[in-house]
Amino acid sequence: MQILVACELPEFALEELRALSSQVRYEPELRPEQLKEAIGQVNILVVDNRRVSPEVIARAEALQMIVRAGPGPGEVALTEASNQGIFVAHCPDQHAVAIAELTFGLILALDRRIVDNTLALREGRWSRAEFKDAQGLSGRTLGILGYGPTGREVALRAQAFGMNLLAWSPGPVPEPATLPGLRFCNFPRELARESDVVTVQPTGDEVAPMVLVDAEFLESMRPGAYLVHVGHPAAVDEIALAKAIAKRKLRVAVDVFSSEPLVDAARFRWRLADLPGVIGTEHVGNLTEQCRNATAREVVRIIRSFLVCGEILNCLNLLEHSPATWQLVLRVKDAVGVMASILDAIRADGINAEEISSRVFVGARAAWCTIALDERPSNEALAAIRALDAVLYCELRAVV
Secondary structure, X not given: OEEEEOOOOOHHHHHHHHHHOOEEEEOOOOOHHHHHHHOOOOOEEEEOOOOEOHHHHHOOOOOOEEEEOOOOOOOEOHHHHHHOOOEEEEOOOOOHHHHHHHHHHHHHHHHHOHHHHHHHXXXXXXXXXXXXXXXXXXXXXXXXXXXXXXXXXXHHHHXXXXXXXXXXXXXXXXXXXXXXXXXXXXXXXXXXXXXXXXXXXXXXXXXXXXXXXXXXXXHHXXXXXXXXXXXXXXXXXXXXHHHHHHHHOOEEEEOOOOOOOOOXXXXXXXXXXXXXXXXXXXXXXXXXXXXHHHHHHHHHHHXXXXXXXXXXXXXXXXXXXXXXXXXXXXXXXXXXXXXXXXXXXXXXXXXXXXXXXXXXXXXXXXXXXXXXXXXXXXXXXXXXXXXXXXEEEEEEEEOO
């Protein structure tokens, strides 16, 4: 089993992978064009934000799984991987603590104007009178827009500061969801009207993100409120935000941008950079050692589960429900050829088996099997299956 790690991983994770496979190639500097040449006999590929193009997947003769060391598919050609029967797994929620910590750093920086204080000192100015307008956080209301694992970590930290908590989620809230004192709003503008501080958090919908903060949302915010954006870049309308900052006297902190450089060092100009009351960081929310180690542990867990148990954790490209309309439920003897004989009867009807599962009982004398089918088998096929000596029981169920 050949594992190619084409991203940076800490040494402890590499050692654990080497314990799983004697063929671990660690090439974190591999360029996309080199990946096309290196992928041939690789069975498991680990990447971060590196592009895995359809051309790379087409040349992956032995590839079984791609593990993205981060949330979502990133730059992996998900459709092509699915067409070729290659699992794509990811590492969701490992960034939650790191982003929550940055969120609170930005909230405090806005309230206490830490950046302006530092710049004044660097310029040789002592101007305390400029910085006496901090509101403090205790007793104020924090609205979490996009409540998920990261939002929950933010809420836990807000409680330590004595803040009141509101939240809104675009989808089902993951468990454990609620915290004492946390109230969910029915729609985003309700949260905007009632919050002194609004944080835009990752929602988990990286493929088709919603615009959460638009002109109407900003118009609903309290004058002088704070907005901290660490979610998906597309979740905030930057043009509307630029207009609202002066009009609503908002203080704004941003860590993600609608257009960012693709490399770590480049020239970059941000449209909000010169506006008063605005601070920013360079998409550093997940750049902590804690986050790197948590992600690395999840990469190892995914690969270990696949190699040892055959289980696919955090898979992005498996159907949640198969297109099957019928299901065969069978008790069979644990004997050679029994499944082949059953599938021969199904194939004779021209029916496709969408999913097959089997569990063996203690003693390895019998097994429980289910076969999901895209059409109803004929009575002749069912009779042929029931007539097999190794079939102890056969039932046909309609999939509801």
